[in-house]
Amino acid sequence: MPKTPIDYDLHGHCVVCHENMSVIQIIGGKPERRLTGKYAEEDYLLNDGSTMRVAICKDCKKELNDDSTERTRIMDCVFKGWEHELKNYSHWDEEKKKTHLRMYSKKKIVTRTRGLGLDMLDKKLKHFNNKGNKHDSHSKA
Ligand SMILES: [Zn+2]
Numbered sequence: 001m002p003k004t005p006i007d008y009d010l011h012g013h014c015v016v017c018h019e020n021m022s023v024i025q026i027i028g029g030k031p032e033r034r035l036t037g038k039y040a041e042e043d044y045l046l047n048d049g050s051t052m053r054v055a056i057c058k059d060c061k062k063e064l065n066d067d068s069t070e071r072t073r074i075m076d077c078v079f080k081g082w083e084h085e086l087k088n089y090s091h092w093d094e095e096k097k098k099t100h101l102r103m104y105s106k107k108k109i110v111t112r113t114r115g116l117g118l119d120m121l122d123k124k125l126k127h128f129n130n131k132g133n134k135h136d137s138h139s140k141a
Pocket residue numbers: 014015016017018019056057058059060061
């Protein structure tokens with residue numbers, strides 16, 4: 001089967017180098033998806049306070065330095081993945097897809113969460129959002 005190059009987030013693929021880290025094995029007569037030994041994950045805090053887990057290969061994970069270029073690149077990749085996923089949502093109309101993509105496009109990575117405590121994450125989130133949109137003045141009690 002010819003392989004089409006993938007430059008977006010897809011299940012079992014590395015978000016940085018896009019290597020496929022899953023294989024289909026026939027187990028008990030049924031095809032099952034298995035992750036290879038290269039599979040690893042990384043967690044990120046997003047600007048809306050949610051966390052996002054991405055698949056990343058062990059090689060790329062070692063090279064991560066959590067700078068803004070890297071964060072933007074990973075977020076772009078994930079966003080493109082959402083775009084592709086929505087194409088398969090034939091039960092959604094175009095307007096609903098557009099609304100969702102608009103919502104997704106506002107998501108940004110604040111920081112990698114690895115090694116950071118809740119206090120630190122909270123601080124980074126507040127700092128990030130104060131910098132980005134000062135007009136957003138609703139405060140959490
Ligand atoms: Zn990789």
